[in-house]
Amino acid sequence: EPEVTQTPSHQVTQMGQEVILRCVPISNHLYFYWYRQILGQKVEFLVSFYNNEISEKSEIFDDQFSVERPDGSNFTLKIRSTKLEDSAMYFCASSEGGTVHEQFFGPGTRLTVL
Amino acid sequence: GNSVTQMEGPVTLSEEAFLTINCTYTATGYPSLFWYVQYPGEGLQLLLKATKADDKGSNKGFEATYRKETTSFHLEKGSVQVSDSAVYFCALLGATSYGKLTFGQGTILTVHP
Numbered sequence: 001e002p003e004v005t006q007t008p009s010h011q012v013t014q015m016g017q018e019v020i021l022r023c024v025p026i027s028n029h030l031y032f033y034w035y036r037q038i039l040g041q042k043v044e045f046l047v048s049f050y051n052n053e054i055s056e057k058s059e060i061f062d063d064q065f066s067v068e069r070p071d072g073s074n075f076t077l078k079i080r081s082t083k084l085e086d087s088a089m090y091f092c093a094s095s096e097g098g099t100v101h102e103q104f105f106g107p108g109t110r111l112t113v114l
Numbered sequence: 115g116n117s118v119t120q121m122e123g124p125v126t127l128s129e130e131a132f133l134t135i136n137c138t139y140t141a142t143g144y145p146s147l148f149w150y151v152q153y154p155g156e157g158l159q160l161l162l163k164a165t166k167a168d169d170k171g172s173n174k175g176f177e178a179t180y181r182k183e184t185t186s187f188h189l190e191k192g193s194v195q196v197s198d199s200a201v202y203f204c205a206l207l208g209a210t211s212y213g214k215l216t217f218g219q220g221t222i223l224t225v226h227p
Contacts, residue, residue, distance in 0.1 A: 035215070042217050043217040045215060055213070095213060103160070
């Protein structure tokens, strides 16, 4: 069964450093998403991406964040200058689209900012 | 804005007990509603969904009915198993959204033999 994969599973970085989180969505999917979950809190939407541009983003997704689909398979989230409060589990998801946007999630990348 | 509220957890049950996890929502228009499950060490998996009022979503013995009058989407299962132990998330997709899911806080379910 096709699945969304994410690498790395755990990333540790120093405050102020740039990180890139990588995702490989399901191959025939057209919509891509990033969510995050700070420990003990809700899963929060960050951004959705379609046709090589951002279609929706949350207030969390400020200028420190960017997304890219550099080739036909990868979907990346970059955090330019990490802060302590960026420590969280980051989930990538993808969907075929349509009206329901049934989303398939990856296993997540745990980001720890020291 | 949209919001989802789940019952406080954790929930601990014995095998074969009846499960209810409450979920209520606030949204404009007619959202779609989902239950996701997260097993230890894994990502979120879609458990069931309902896209309009009075729809019943069902999967693996779990059911939830989209109640517009009470703005609720409670998850139920008649007889839980140890393998159902996981975190359950209620989520909403806004009627005008491009795929932004709004999640509840999650409910940890532990089932003992």
